[in-house]
Amino acid sequence: GNSVTQMEGPVTLSEEAFLTINCTYTATGYPSLFWYVQYPGEGLQLLLKATKADDKGSNKGFEATYRKETTSFHLEKGSVQVSDSAVYFCALRGRGAGKSTFGDGTTLTVKP
């Protein structure tokens, strides 16, 4: 079956630091890959996605590249802000699978 493994948290950074949250996956076929973000008291919301190998998803300064050879989709941001403090979920959705497979989430705290 499909699975997603995320870097364990929590992650604490200072403002303007570089962020990497690792995500690797196992899936049959060619899934689409997603990063979702959850702010306190809210539901998950799509941050970015990539639908095929070598695609780069980007949004709000965050980027992730679909690496089929390493089955990875690591999230990066060059300079984090306090407002980026949230829980980040990596997920995949395969053809015909219907449901998505989520990682366990990584809590990011950015300190001023």
Next chain:
Amino acid sequence: DAGVIQSPRHEVTEMGQEVTLRCKLISGHNSLFWYRQTMMRGLELLIYFNNNVPIDDSGMPEDRFSAKMPNASFSTLKIQPSEPRDSAVYFCASSFATGERNSPLHFGNGTRLTVT
């Protein structure tokens, strides 16, 4: 677009009572997912529907839980009778089923359920 709308936002009830959670899908979406989130177990898929038909209910904890889609834009999740261990945040999410591989999920803001 108003997004996925869940009600109520908070529900506090006593053990043994019936609880009904409600969800309105985004217009045009035809897949509906119910999730539960707790600190201990994280995000769990309970059940999902395509075109109003339940496809996979293997995550429903037990017979006390039931979910319905009486029409294409609305769903309910019912717990009867409720127990303290059901305390969690319940999310619904909707998406397109057609071309589903590329379609992200759109989540509501959740219902925080507390069973005392």
